[in-house]
Amino acid sequence: MASTTKAAYCITTKQLSNILPTSCKPIEVDNVLISTAMITKIFYPAALTDDFDPQTENIERTLFHETVKHGQNTLLGKNVKIGTNCSIGHNSIIESNVVIGDNCSIGSNAIIRNTIIKNNVSILDGCVIGKKGFGFFPNNDGNIRYPHIGIVIIEDNCEIGCGSTIDRGSLSDTIIGENTFLDNQVHIAHNNKIGKNCIIAGQVGFAGSSTLGNNVSIGGQTGISGHLKIGNNVKIGGGSGVIKNIPDNCKVMGFPAKDLKKFIKDNK
Amino acid sequence: MINPFFENKGPIKIDDILNSVNIINKFNYVDTKIFDVKDLILASNKDITFFH
Numbered sequence: 001m002a003s004t005t006k007a008a009y010c011i012t013t014k015q016l017s018n019i020l021p022t023s024c025k026p027i028e029v030d031n032v033l034i035s036t037a038m039i040t041k042i043f044y045p046a047a048l049t050d051d052f053d054p055q056t057e058n059i060e061r062t063l064f065h066e067t068v069k070h071g072q073n074t075l076l077g078k079n080v081k082i083g084t085n086c087s088i089g090h091n092s093i094i095e096s097n098v099v100i101g102d103n104c105s106i107g108s109n110a111i112i113r114n115t116i117i118k119n120n121v122s123i124l125d126g127c128v129i130g131k132k133g134f135g136f137f138p139n140n141d142g143n144i145r146y147p148h149i150g151i152v153i154i155e156d157n158c159e160i161g162c163g164s165t166i167d168r169g170s171l172s173d174t175i176i177g178e179n180t181f182l183d184n185q186v187h188i189a190h191n192n193k194i195g196k197n198c199i200i201a202g203q204v205g206f207a208g209s210s211t212l213g214n215n216v217s218i219g220g221q222t223g224i225s226g227h228l229k230i231g232n233n234v235k236i237g238g239g240s241g242v243i244k245n246i247p248d249n250c251k252v253m254g255f256p257a258k259d260l261k262k263f264i265k266d267n268k
Numbered sequence: 269m270i271n272p273f274f275e276n277k278g279p280i281k282i283d284d285i286l287n288s289v290n291i292i293n294k295f296n297y298v299d300t301k302i303f304d305v306k307d308l309i310l311a312s313n314k315d316i317t318f319f320h
Binding site: 001008011016023024025027029043047113149 | 277311
């Protein structure tokens with residue numbers, strides 16, 4: 001990827017700069033991520049904080065009060081778009097610029113920001129979607145936060161269970177693929193790309209930047225480490241700890257997660 | 269695509285960017301306007317990216 005980038009400039013190390021194409025000028029630094037964080041802050045200073053949206057108003061005072069079935073104390077930000085046949089429960093907050101497609105159901109006590117929701121999506125009670133990710137760099141002089149300028153995209157026909165949290169991406173987006181169902185209290189961290197038709201049971205937690213294929217099932221309380229690639233049709237048993245990539249069509253279980261047959265044999 | 273959720277303060281000149289974060293401008297880059305920060309794949313020839 002680095003050798004074909006079209007970027008004008010690239011923050012990198014002296015050791016890696018010769019991989020870049022001649023059209024991309026290197027900016028050589030000691031710590032690429034910290035320098036990138038500092039430069040991103042210059043472009044997007046507002047992305048570092050996650051204060052509440054002060055521009056919200058009660059749905060009763062907006063045009064949506066006639067077209068959206070809603071509970072008490074439902075708040076909408078500026079420029080929110082909501083499709084037809086949607087409902088939003090009590091005390092939910094849809095912050096500015098959020099897009100909600102047709103036939104969507106948003107439960108009560110949900111907070112949605114920095115998010116695009118496609119059609120036929122159910123967001124159950126108590127979800128928080130689009131908050132900044134837990135991205136930072138440890139530093140003895142004070143940890144440095146990374147500004148999160150990505151968004152959350154929830155594709156068609158998804159269901160997000162009660163109390164689930166989906167963080168927005170840092171530079172890329174966090175994506176929940178079509179027809180994927182999340183159980184209650186699932187945490188999807190920044191930059192994860194969840195495939196189509198996946199089933200993720202309660203209390204599963206994803207660290208950042210992993211990619212999940214299509215038709216993946218994950219049992220409850222499984223943890224997925226960061227920057228992994230989980231293939232298509234993978235089944236992961238409950239309570240597993242996944243710390244390395246999993247190829248297509250595998251069944252794994254345990255901590256660290258290993259082939260299911262080996263897990264059963266080892267635990268007889 | 270324009271990010272509808274966060275205001276982009278760009279374009280910003282490359283030398284101003286490097287000065288403001290105390291990165292030594294060892295190749296003496298000047299004047300080029302940078303419009304955005306993007307990853308290696310999405311970056312255009314008006315953007316800055318990173319590689320580590």
